[in-house]
Every structure is written in C-alpha cells, then in structure tokens.
Amino acid sequence: MVVESINISAGAILRAYKRLKDVAPPTPLQYSAVLSERYNCAVYLKREDLQVVRSYKIRGAYNKISSLDKKTLSKGVVCASAGNHAQGFALSCALLKVNGTVYMPATTTKQKTSQVKMFGRAYVKIELVGDTFDDAYLEAIKDSEQNKKAFIHPFNDVKIIEGQGTVGHEIYQDSPEKPFDYLFIPVGGGGLSAGVGSYFKEVSPSTKLIGLEPWGAPAMKTSIDNGKNTELKTIDKFVDGAAVKKVGDINFEICKEVLDEVRLIPEGKICSTILQLYNEAAIVVEPAGALSIAALDFYKEKIKGKNICCIVSGGNNDITRMAEITERSLLYERLRHYFIIRFPQRAGALREFLTDILGPNDDIFFFEYKKKTSRSAGPAVIGIELKTPDDYDPLIERMNTHQIHYEYLNENDDLFEYLV
C-alpha cells in the first residue's frame, strides 16, 4: 500500500479527546519519586494501565467506531486480536450499542476471552479460529469483505491514530511547568507513537520523542533504517502487545517523521522492570507496558537533570507468565546460568563438584541427571544461581582449573528453549 505523507493535526486529536473523555476518562500523570531519585531527574508516568480496559486501546477503537455512519454500523464491525485491541473494541461496541465480532486464534487463553466477553456483553461475539493471529486475521478480513462489515484495524488507520494521540494531549495538558525534555513511547504497529508523536511535534517541538521496541521484534527500527516499511521474517512474540512483524504503512510514514529515535530494549530487561515496578511501587504492568521505563537505564546520562515522561501503556499481565518473567529477568541480570556438565561415572564425582566448584553463595536451582552404566561420563544439566553477576568468572575459573567438561547453555537457543 502506497501512503502519501499524512499529517495528523493536534486539532483532530483534540476533537477525538472531546469525543472520548466521558467514556475513557483521562488517566493520571504521576510523579515517580523512586525513579526520579534513581535517575537524577524528574520522571512522570502516564498511567494507561489504569484505563477501564487496563490499556490505552479503548481510545483508538472508540474514536474509529464512533466515526462510522449509521448505515455502516448497522452491518456490524469486526476485528482480529488476542489482546488489548480486542478489549478496547469490545467495550466500544457495548458503549455504542454496535454488534461486533472479534476473531481470535483458538489458542487464546480463557482469561483473555472472558475479558472480551465481560466488556462486550451481548454486543460482541467471539470467533476462535486457527492456531495463530494470522489465521484469525484472514478470517476477520473475509467476514468484513463478505458481509460488508467495517474492519477495525489495531493501528493502521487515521482514526485509530487520532484516538491513541489523545494520550499525548492529556500528557501535555497535565505537564509540569517546564515542557518535557524526553517522552518515552512504546511502539508496536505504531498507533500510539504516530498519534502521540504527531501531537507533541506540533505543540512541544523541543521534546525528544523516543520510540521503544522489543529487541526481538524491531519492525519500526528496521523500516526506518531501510527507508521503507519492511516485514520481518520472524519475531520473538514475548512482548505480545508490541511484537509485530510489520508496522502499519500510515504509522511508518508518520513515525519516520515524528520520532527522534527508535531504541530496542532486551526482553530480559523488560522482565526485570516488570518485577521492579511490582515490588517497588505495586504497579502491575504487562511487557509492552514496561518498555518505556525499561529504556531509562539506556538513557541515564542523557536524562540527568531533565523532565521526562514514560507512557505505561498497559497492565494486562497474565499471572501465569510470572515464572517465565522471573526466569528471563534472572538470565538477563546474569544471575542464572545453565550448563551441561559431563561427570565421570564414579562414586564421589558429584560431591567433588559441590565442594570444589561451587562458591559460598552459589546455589543449584536445577539438576537433571540419569546414570548410564554403559558410558564413562554422564551428562547432567545443572542450573546455578549466583548472588551477584561478579561470581560468574570465578565459577568458570574453578571449572577450568578442575578440568570439568562443561557446555554453557544460556547462549544455546535450541537446548535452552527446551529447558525454559
């Protein structure tokens, strides 16, 4: 799709804001004392995790659906999503009394389908089809074409972008006296960043706009670097809200003009931030919602003494993911290490390993071994947790000194995926 340059004006976003303010009341812009002290600057959090649907996604969906004429609406609307867009869409349908259909992959968890049912009430029907999002997307498009229902795209649509842009208007309106020096915005398909970016470029051009993408799904950064919207072949879907193979064409055209920079944030760092926010501030964020705060460590020199704002875009964290989040965080912080150790198959070999190799604070948290009588050495998979990352080099030194045969697994994707 060729998209001419598009200008989303602050005026259009203000009109969307007026349309939305009673159904998605403004969320707080909160000063964070902990983060401000940690980074020697003034950090404000835009709390979109406190939205009715626990993410900003109601804004775009409502703005789009409410812009359609009666005749179009009478045929119903349709979307494909297993996440926050589905919830924003469902609540918008219920508020506007429009019949909607949400296509989701059959693998979608019950928690997610229940949320959509709760918000959409009798107005929304859920169709579970295929194994992947792409399967659900194709079915949604088919339904939209065959039955002339309006397809509500999660990001590649001017009305969606204007709706998400209202987050920018609220931030600007509630800003402290001095304009923000930096605004950190999570990027998925580019709806939020295109909207908020357009607004800020017009009303506060001195604010530096930083888009944040997950390391494993750098669709916007790749596209901007290539000078054209580029589809990635594979992505890591861990940061589900923000992991897309291809950003929207409209979103790309806008973001390449309005964002000052796009930065990739490692998934492990995002996990550490989720845990930190929970422990320090009792704030529950989902991976995409943690992106903007996770970025601060990478900007700590630049933001010293500045006024900065992070958009906390969503809080729909599935509690069953906490074990994986903790694991990824400990790996990123270099506190957990997996090895295959080849023990000589004789009595006492394990005891020697424990005495000679483990340091006083090293802890075995994973051990898998089966004695095989026909071999002279048996492999064991061992996970060791350290108190500080500095304990790693001495551990390896001791293994080398004692001529332990080992293979390091943390960097071996295949084996590692099997384990974690």
Ligand SMILES: Cc1ncc(COP(=O)(O)O)c(C=O)c1O
């Ligand atoms: C919580 C959250 N943050 C960020 C994003 C990325 O959004 P966009 O597609 O508007 O760039 C999403 C998308 O679903 C999301 O749910």
